[in-house]
Amino acid sequence: MTWYAIFMLLRVACATFVLLTSAYGVVCYSPFGFQEFIRPHVFAPVNKFVEWHHILYCGVYLLSVISVIPDVKPARTRYLALGYIVVFGLLGEWMFVTPYLPKLWNDSRCLIVAIASFVPLGWLALIDHVATHPAPALNDGVPAQTHQRRLLLASVIAAEYLWLAHLVQTIVRHPAIMNGGGWAMVAAWSLALHLTAFMIAYAVIGAIGAMAGATRRPRHWEYGLTVALGAFVIGVVLLRVVLPTISFGAIASVAVSAVAGCAFAVTWSGLALRRPYTSREAGLTPIDVLVGPIAPPDSTTVAAAALLLLSFGVFGATDALAKFDWNNLMQKLTVLSAWALAFAFVLALSRRVSDAGWSTVRAVLPPLIVLVATQGVAQVSGMISRRTNDPFLRDEVALDRYASVDPSFRLAYESLVEHPGVDPQFYRSLQANTNIPSWVPITPPPFDFALPIARAVEPRPNIFLFVVDSLRPDYLASYNHGVTFTPHIARFAADSFVFSNAFTHYGGTSLAMPSIWIGGLTVHRAAVQPFHTVNVIEKLLDADGYRRFLSLDTVMKPLLISDPSTTELDADRSVMQFDLCHTLQELETKLTGTERDPRPVFAYSLAQNVHISNVFSFKVPPGESYPGFFAPLASRLRRIDGCFGDFIGYLKRARLYENSIIVLLSDHGDSLGEGGVWGHGVPLFPQVVRIPLIIHVPERLKSRVTADLTQVAFSSDVAPTLYQLTGHPPRDLGPLFGRPIVVPSDTPLTDDRRRDSFLVVSSYAPTYAMLRHNGRLLYIADLVNGREYEYDLTFAPLGTRIPVTDGERRVNRGLILAQVAELAALYQFSPQP
Amino acid sequence: MTPRTESVRRILLPAAVLAVFAVALPIRPVFVGGRSTSVECITLSAHPPRGAASELRASYERCLTLAPDDVELMADLGGQFEASGDPERAEKLYRRALAIDPGYAGVRLRLGEMLLRRGDVHGARREATTALKSRPNSRAVLDLIERAGGGVPGAAR
Numbered sequence: 001m002t003w004y005a006i007f008m009l010l011r012v013a014c015a016t017f018v019l020l021t022s023a024y025g026v027v028c029y030s031p032f033g034f035q036e037f038i039r040p041h042v043f044a045p046v047n048k049f050v051e052w053h054h055i056l057y058c059g060v061y062l063l064s065v066i067s068v069i070p071d072v073k074p075a076r077t078r079y080l081a082l083g084y085i086v087v088f089g090l091l092g093e094w095m096f097v098t099p100y101l102p103k104l105w106n107d108s109r110c111l112i113v114a115i116a117s118f119v120p121l122g123w124l125a126l127i128d129h130v131a132t133h134p135a136p137a138l139n140d141g142v143p144a145q146t147h148q149r150r151l152l153l154a155s156v157i158a159a160e161y162l163w164l165a166h167l168v169q170t171i172v173r174h175p176a177i178m179n180g181g182g183w184a185m186v187a188a189w190s191l192a193l194h195l196t197a198f199m200i201a202y203a204v205i206g207a208i209g210a211m212a213g214a215t216r217r218p219r220h221w222e223y224g225l226t227v228a229l230g231a232f233v234i235g236v237v238l239l240r241v242v243l244p245t246i247s248f249g250a251i252a253s254v255a256v257s258a259v260a261g262c263a264f265a266v267t268w269s270g271l272a273l274r275r276p277y278t279s280r281e282a283g284l285t286p287i288d289v290l291v292g293p294i295a296p297p298d299s300t301t302v303a304a305a306a307l308l309l310l311s312f313g314v315f316g317a318t319d320a321l322a323k324f325d326w327n328n329l330m331q332k333l334t335v336l337s338a339w340a341l342a343f344a345f346v347l348a349l350s351r352r353v354s355d356a357g358w359s360t361v362r363a364v365l366p367p368l369i370v371l372v373a374t375q376g377v378a379q380v381s382g383m384i385s386r387r388t389n390d391p392f393l394r395d396e397v398a399l400d401r402y403a404s405v406d407p408s409f410r411l412a413y414e415s416l417v418e419h420p421g422v423d424p425q426f427y428r429s430l431q432a433n434t435n436i437p438s439w440v441p442i443t444p445p446p447f448d449f450a451l452p453i454a455r456a457v458e459p460r461p462n463i464f465l466f467v468v469d470s471l472r473p474d475y476l477a478s479y480n481h482g483v484t485f486t487p488h489i490a491r492f493a494a495d496s497f498v499f500s501n502a503f504t505h506y507g508g509t510s511l512a513m514p515s516i517w518i519g520g521l522t523v524h525r526a527a528v529q530p531f532h533t534v535n536v537i538e539k540l541l542d543a544d545g546y547r548r549f550l551s552l553d554t555v556m557k558p559l560l561i562s563d564p565s566t567t568e569l570d571a572d573r574s575v576m577q578f579d580l581c582h583t584l585q586e587l588e589t590k591l592t593g594t595e596r597d598p599r600p601v602f603a604y605s606l607a608q609n610v611h612i613s614n615v616f617s618f619k620v621p622p623g624e625s626y627p628g629f630f631a632p633l634a635s636r637l638r639r640i641d642g643c644f645g646d647f648i649g650y651l652k653r654a655r656l657y658e659n660s661i662i663v664l665l666s667d668h669g670d671s672l673g674e675g676g677v678w679g680h681g682v683p684l685f686p687q688v689v690r691i692p693l694i695i696h697v698p699e700r701l702k703s704r705v706t707a708d709l710t711q712v713a714f715s716s717d718v719a720p721t722l723y724q725l726t727g728h729p730p731r732d733l734g735p736l737f738g739r740p741i742v743v744p745s746d747t748p749l750t751d752d753r754r755r756d757s758f759l760v761v762s763s764y765a766p767t768y769a770m771l772r773h774n775g776r777l778l779y780i781a782d783l784v785n786g787r788e789y790e791y792d793l794t795f796a797p798l799g800t801r802i803p804v805t806d807g808e809r810r811v812n813r814g815l816i817l818a819q820v821a822e823l824a825a826l827y828q829f830s831p832q833p
Numbered sequence: 834m835t836p837r838t839e840s841v842r843r844i845l846l847p848a849a850v851l852a853v854f855a856v857a858l859p860i861r862p863v864f865v866g867g868r869s870t871s872v873e874c875i876t877l878s879a880h881p882p883r884g885a886a887s888e889l890r891a892s893y894e895r896c897l898t899l900a901p902d903d904v905e906l907m908a909d910l911g912g913q914f915e916a917s918g919d920p921e922r923a924e925k926l927y928r929r930a931l932a933i934d935p936g937y938a939g940v941r942l943r944l945g946e947m948l949l950r951r952g953d954v955h956g957a958r959r960e961a962t963t964a965l966k967s968r969p970n971s972r973a974v975l976d977l978i979e980r981a982g983g984g985v986p987g988a989a990r
Contacts, residue, residue, distance in 0.1 A: 196858070203850045210843035363846045371857055378862040385864070396864035418859035497969075500936070706970040710936025746972040749939045755879050755905055772879070773905065774934065794902065794933060803864055811875045 004276055008293060010067040011124065015267055017060040018121045020049060024101065025114030026248060026256060032435050032764055033246045034106035035526045036510060040554040040575050042613055054092075054099040061092045064120065068127055077131045084123050114256050118263035125263070128270025135273045135289070138219050142283035145218050146209055147355040148362050151202055154350050156366070158342040159198035163191045165311035166408040173315070174405045182392030185381050186402040186409070192374040193412035199367040201343065204229065205287070206363060212286075223286035227269045230290075235261030237336060244784060245327045245682070245765070268293075287347060294341065295348035303348040310345070311408075314338045318407045322673070323616050327682045327765075327784060328410070335411045378417075397801050404676040419787055421809050426817070427766070427783045432831035433820050434766040436525040442829040446533040447518060447737070449723045449730035453543035456727040460544050460600040461698045462660040463722060464651075467516070467604075468580065468640070469509060469611045470680060471666035473502070473692040474797055475629065475637055482628060485638040488645025489664065493694050496662070497742060499713040501775045502693035504668045507684045508763025512667035512715065513555045513606065519719025519730075520737035521759065521819075523827045531559035536719050541602050544726060549590060551583050551605035569605060576614065580607035581643035588650050595654060609640050612670055612679050630672045661725050662696040663718055674798060682762055684769045684780050686791050686799040689760050691715060695742060697725060706745045711753050712775040717741045736819070736826055759819040768820070770812040779804070779812040878905045889913060904930045908940050920947055936967035938974065945977050957981040 024046070027033035041047050049056070065085055071077040072085075104110050167187055178186065208229060212222035238257040248256075268290070275292045277284075288297055295303045314334055321330040356362075385395045392398055396419075403410040436442065473479040477486045478493035479500065506512040510526045519536045522528055532538060538561060541548060550560070551569040569586050570578050583605045591601065608614055610633050618632040626634035644664075651657040669688045671677040680688045693713055697705060705725075716738035723730040724740035732739065735756065754774035761768055766783040778791040778799065790808060791799030824831055834842070874896030882889065893910040897903065911926035927944040930937060945960035958981035964974045 193860075196854075200851070200854055203847045203854070207844060207847035207851065210840065210847060213843065214837075214840035358843055360842070360846060363843070364850055367850045368853065371854065374860060375857070378860050382863050395862065416859050418861050420861070420864060703970060706968055706972070708936075708938060708968055710934070710938075710967045745970045745975075749942060749968065749971065749973050751905070751908070751937070751939045754937070755881075757879065773903070774937075776904075776934070807872050807875060811872055 001276060004274065007067055007274060008271060010063045011267065011271055014060055014064045014067075014124065015121060015264070017056060018117050018263075021053070021101070022114045022117040022256070022260065024050065025104070025110045025112075025117060026243070027246060028104050028106060028110035029108075029114060029252065030246045030248050031106060031437065031526070033248075034110075036508070036764065038106075042576055050101045053101040054095040057095055058092050061088055064088075064124060068124065071127050071131050074131065077127055080123070080127045080130060084120070084127065088120055088123075111252055111256075115259050118259050121263045121267050125266035125270040128274055129266070132270075132273040136277040137273070137275075137281065137284050137289045137292075138223055138286065140277075140279075140282050144283040144285045145213060145222055146205070146285040146287045148206060148209075148358050149356045150347070150350050150353045151205055151209070152362055152366060153353055154343060154347045155198040155202035156195070157350070158339070158346045159194040160191070161307065161346065162311070162339065162342055162408050163187075163194040166190070166314070166406050169311055169315055170402070170406045177401055177405065178398065179390070179392045181384075181390060182398050182402075185384070185393060185395065186398060188377050189381065189399060190402070190406065190409045190412070192370070192377045193409065193416050195370045196374050196416055197339070197412050198343070199370045203367055219286050223269075223289065226286060226290055227265050230268065231261040231265035233261075234264050237333070241332055242329060245329050288351065291344035291347060295344045297348065297351055300349055300351075303345040307342060307345040307349070310338055310342055314407060322676065323612070323678045325678065328677075331407050332411055332414075335407050338408065339411075374416075394803065396803050400801070401675075414785065421788050421804065422786055423813075426781070426813055429817060429831075430766045430768055430781075430783055430820065433824060434524045435764075436523060436829070436831075438525070440829065440832060442523060442525065442528060442827050444523075444528060444534050444827045447520065447536055447733065448539065449519060449536050449720055449733065449737075450728040451731075453539060453728055456544050459659060460546075461701075461726060462601040462656055463546070463603070463726075464660060464662045465516075465602070465604045465718070466580070466644075466662070466664050467513070467606045468664070468666050469606055469608050470668065470670040471610055471637070471692060472669045472672075472687060473500075473690055474687075475610075475634065476692050478694065479692060479797075485626065485634050486641040488641045488648070489694075491645065492648055492662070492664070492696065496694050496696035497707045497709060499693040499695070499707070499709055499741065501710050502665070502691050502713045502715070503689050503758070503760065503771060503775060504666075504691050504715045505758070505760055506763045507668050507680055507688045507760070507767070509553075509606070509667050510555055511761065511763040513553070514559060515716045516667070516718055517556070517559070518716070520716050520733065521823055523823055523829060524761065524763075526555075527558055528827070529559075532561050535559070535561075537722065540719075540723060540726065540728065543728075545599050546602040547597065547599045549587055549601065549603040551578055551607075553578065553606045556604075556606070565599070569603075575606075576608050576611065578606060578608045580605065580609055580640040583607060584643050584647040588647060591654070591656075595656075601656070606667070607640065609636050610670075633672065658699045660696070660698060661722065663722075664692065664694045665715055665718065666691045667715065682765045682767050682784050683782060684760055684762055684767050684778075685789075686778055686793055686797070689769070689771070689778070690797060693718075695721065697742060701725060704745055705742050706747065707742045708749075708753075710774075711741075711751075712756075712758065712771065713741045714738055714758065736823055757815045757819075759816060759823075768816045770815050772812075772815075779808060781813065781816065874899055874903075874906070878903050878909075881905075881909045890917075902933055904934045904937060904940075908937070908943075911940070912943070915943070915947065920951070923947065935963070938964040938968040938971065942973060942977060945981070949977070949981055954981050 028038055037043065068081045068084055071081040104113065167190060171183065208225045209222055212218045212225055215221045235257040238260055239253055243253045243257065271293045272290045281297050284297060317334045318331045321334065325331055381395045384393055399413060403413050475483060477483040477490035478498050504512050505515050505521055511522055511524065514522050514528065517537045518534050528534065548563060548566040549569055550566055552560070553575045567590055569583050587603055615632045615636060618636055620631045620635045624635050648657065651660060668680055669690050670680045671683065671685060671687050674685065674687055677683060677685065693715065717740065720730040720738045720740045721742050725742060730740055758771040759768070760771055767780065769778055769780040771778050776792065776794045778793060780789040782788065788804055788809065790802050790804045792802050793799040877892055877896055890910065890913050893906055893913065897906050897910065900906065907926045907930040911923045911930065914923035914926065924944060924947060927940050930940050941960050941964040945957045945964065948960060949957035958978060961974050961977040961981060965971070968974050
C-alpha cells in the first residue's frame with residue numbers, strides 16, 4: 001500500500017503539471033485571456049510557472065519515470081514504458097535547451113499546447129490499463145454490480161448531507177441575512193434542488209447499470225461506461241462552465257474539453273485499477289473500484305471522517321479562493337468536486353446495504369417525487385412572495401442572497417433554475433458584438449470634437465490626467481464622510497468640481513481606458529486600429545503643442561502615437577508595478593527645471609496601487625486600522641493620498657497649479673466582497689461601474705464655469721471637457737460620445753442627461769447594462785450566467801437590488817440592442833452571428 | 834418476463850425518467866416583479882411628448898401611481914400643473930422630486946421661481962442657495978439669488 005500511495009502522488013503531480021500547462025495554453029489562445037492576463041503579466045505565480053516550465057517539466061518527467069519503472073520489466077508493458085521514457089525524455093531535452101512556453105503568443109500554437117499537454121497523461125493511463133489487464137478487482141468471479149437500492153440510498157443521503165451541512169454552516173456564518181421565514185424558504189429550495197441534482201445522477205448511473213447488465217460482461221461494461229460518463233461530465237463542465245468565462249472559441253472549446261475529459265477520466269481509471277486488490281475485497285462493484293483511490297472499501301472510518309469534514313473543506317476553499325476567483329469559476333469547480341466526493345464517501349459507507357433486487361417503483365418514483373416537490377416549492381414560494389411585504393420572502397432576491405453565501409446551493413440554483421427573460425436571440429445578438437476577433441474588419445471614421453482645432457488663443461493650461469485603476473468613490477473622503485485616510489485628496493477636491501454621480505461605460509481597463517481617450521464608446525475589441533483617428537485627446541495635444549509625460553500601460557501603449565515630445569514615465573516598470581508615488585516623483589523630477597519651456601504639459605498615468613491583484617498580497621502595517629473598509633486597500637490608498645498631496649504642493653510651489661487642469665478619476669470600480677464577489681471581471685454591479693471623478697480648473701476659469709455635480713457623468717466626458725476648458729468648445733457628436741461637464745456659467749439648466757439612457761458594458765464578456773433615470777436605475781443583463789439584475793441606486797451608493805418587471809426588461813433590452821447597433825454602425829463593423 | 838425484456842425495461846425506465854427531467858428542467862419560477870411600470874410610462878419619463886395638456890396630465894398621473902419615485906415624471910407633471918395655473922400641486926410635486934433627488938437643480942430653480950412669484954423671498958433664496966451647491970457658479974441660479982435679494986454666497990470659486 002505504501003508503493004500505491006507514492007504512485008498516486010506521482011501521478012497526481014503529473015496530472016497537476018499537465019493541467020497547469022494546458023490551462024496556460026487555453027488562456028493564451030483566448031484573445032481576451034491573452035490581452036488581459038498574459039501580455040501584461042498580471043499574476044506573478046503564472047509568470048514564474050512559465051519562466052520555470054522547462055525545469056518543472058524535467059522534474060515532473062523524472063517523477064513520472066519513477067512511476068513507470070516497474071512496468072519496464074513485464075513484457076506487455078515494456079515497450080510502452082520504454083517508449084514513454086524515450087519520447088518524453090527527448091522532449092524534455094529539447095525544451096530544456098529551447099524553453100517553449102515563454103515563446104507562446106496568441107495564436108494556434110497555444111491551442112496545440114493546450115491539447116498536446118494531455119498526451120503524456122494519456123500514455124501513462126494506457127500503461128496503467130495494459131499493466132493491470134485483466135483487472136483482478138473486476139475478474140474475481142463474483143458477479144457484483146452496483147445495485148439499485150444502494151445507489152438510491154447513496155444519492156439521497158449525499159444530497160441531504162450536502163444540503164444540511166451547507167445550510168447549517170451558512171446559518172452560523174451569516175445569521176443576519178435572513179429571518180425565520182426566509183431561512184425556511186431557502187432551506188426548502190436548497191433541499192429540493194440538491195435532491196434533484198442527485199436524482200439525475202441516480203437515473204443516469206441506474207441506466208448505465210441496466211445497460212451493462214444486458215451484456216455478457218456486466219461488471220466490465222459498467223466500469224467502462226462509468227469511466228465514459230466521467231469523461232463526458234468533465235468535458236461538459238469544461239465546455240459549459242470553465243471555457244465560456246474566458247470567451248474561448250466554440251470549436252476549440254469542444255476539442256479541448258473532449259481531450260481533457262478523456263485524459264482525466266482514463267488517468268483516474270488507471271489509478272483505480274492500480275490499487276492493490278486483496279481477496280477480502282471480493283465482489284467489489286465497478287463503482288467501488290472507481291472510488292477506491294479515495295474511499296477504499298475497507299476504510300469506512302476514513303470515509304465517514306472525510307464526509308464530515310467535507311463541507312468545512314468547501315467553505316474553507318471557497319473563502320481562500322474568493323479573492324482570486326473569476327466569475328465564481330473556482331467556487332463552482334470546488335463544489336462539483338465536493339459533490340462527487342460526497343457521493344463516493346456515502347457509497348463507500350453503504351457497501352453493506354443489501355440488494356433488494358431491481359424494482360420499477362424504486363427506479364421511477366423517487367426521481368418523480370423529487371421533481372414534483374421541486375416544482376411545488378417553486379410555486380409555493382412564489383405564492384408566498386406575492387402575498388407578503390416581508391422583504392426576506394421576496395423569493396428571487398432572497399434566493400440570490402442565500403446563493404451568494406452557500407456555494408453548494410449556488411451551483412444547484414444556477415444549474416437547475418432558469419430565470420425569467422432568458423432569450424437566446426438577445427444573447428446571440430450581443431455575443432456577436434462582444435470580444436470581436438482581430439480578423440473582423442473595423443474601420444472607424446475620424447472622431448473630431450472640433451474641426452479644425454485651431455491653436456488656443458488663451459494661455460494653454462497644463463493637463464494632468466491621473467487614473468487610479470479600480471479606485472472606488474466610497475473610499476475617498478470627498479464621497480464618503482466615513483473615510484479618514486484620504487485627507488490630501490479631500491483638500492484637493494475642496495478646490496475642484498466633485499462629480500458625485502460619475503460612472504464608467506466599461507467595467508474593465510481594456511475598454512475603459514480607450515473610451516477616455518476617445519471621449520465616447522468603443523466597440524468590444526481591445527485595440528481598435530488605427531486608434532489615432534479616433535483619439536480625440538491626442539488630437540488636442542497635437543493641435544495645442546503639448547509636451548507629454550506618459551506612463552505607458554499595456555492597454556494604451558500600442559494605441560498612442562510615438563511622439564518626439566513624449567517623455568516616458570515608469571519605463572523601468574511592468575504595468576502592475578505602476579505606483580502613483582513613483583510616477584509623481586518621477587514627473588516632478590522631470591518637470592523641475594523646465595519651467596521656462598513655453599509648451600504646456602500633458603501628463604497621464606494609470607496607477608495600479610489599488611488594483612485587486614496588488615491589494616490581496618499586501619500586508620497592512622501594524623498599528624493601522626480601517627474599520628468598515630477593506631484594510632489592505634485603505635492602507636495603500638492612504639499612502640498614495642500622501643504622495644498626491646505632495647505633488648499638488650509641488651505644483652503650487654512651481655506656480656503650475658493655477659494654470660492646470662487636474663483630473664483625478666478611476667477607469668472603473670471594484671467588488672470587495674459584496675455578495676461574495678471580488679474583482680471586476682464579468683459582473684457590472686454598482687460598485688464596479690461607479691467611479692470618482694474630480695476636476696480642478698485653472699484659477700482664471702473658475703468664476704466663468706459651472707458644472708452640474710449631481711447629474712450623471714462619465715469618464716468619457718473628460719475628453720470633451722478638456723476641449724471646453726482649453727478653448728475649443730466641442731461639437732455634439734451624438735449620444736455615443738461624451739459631453740463637456742464643466743461648461744460656461746451662462747449655460748442654461750437642462751435636464752436632458754437626466755432622462756438619457758446610457759450603455760455600460762463589461763470589458764471581458766457579454767454582460768451589458770443600461771443606466772437610466774440620472775443613474776438611479778441600473779439594469780444588468782449578465783449573459784455569461786444567464787441572469788439579469790436591477791438596482792435602485794437612489795439612496796444607497798451600492799444600490800438596492802430590486803426584481804425585474806417585464807416592462808423594464810423589454811425597454812432596457814431594446815435600449816441595449818439599439819445602442820449596440822448604433823455603435824456597430826458608427827465603427828462601420830458588421831457583427832458576425 | 835424474459836431476461837431480454839427485463840433488460841430493456843431496466844434501461845428504458847431510467848431513460849424515461851431522464852426524459853421527464855429533460856422536459857421539466859430547468860425550473861422556471863415566476864418571480865415577484867418589482868417596479869410595476871409599463872413600457873408606455875418608461876418612455877413617457879424618458880421622452881416627454883408634446884400633446885394636449887389634459888391628455889398628458891392623465892398619462893403622467895397614471896404612470897406616477899405605478900412608479901411613485903420617478904423624479905422626471907414628477908418634474909414634468911409639476912410643470913404641467915404650473916403651466917395650467919395650479920402652483921400648489923406643482924410645488925408638492927417639485928418637493929416630492931427633490932426629496933428623492935435633492936441635486937436636481939432645474940426643479941429647485943423652478944420651485945424657487947414659483948416661491949419668488951408668490952412673494953416668498955426667503956424660500957426662493959433658500960432654494961437657489963441649495964441649488965448652487967450642485968450647480969456652482971450657474972448664472973441662472975445666481976440670478977435667482979440676486980432677485981431674491983440675497984448676496985451671492987460662493988459665487989466665485
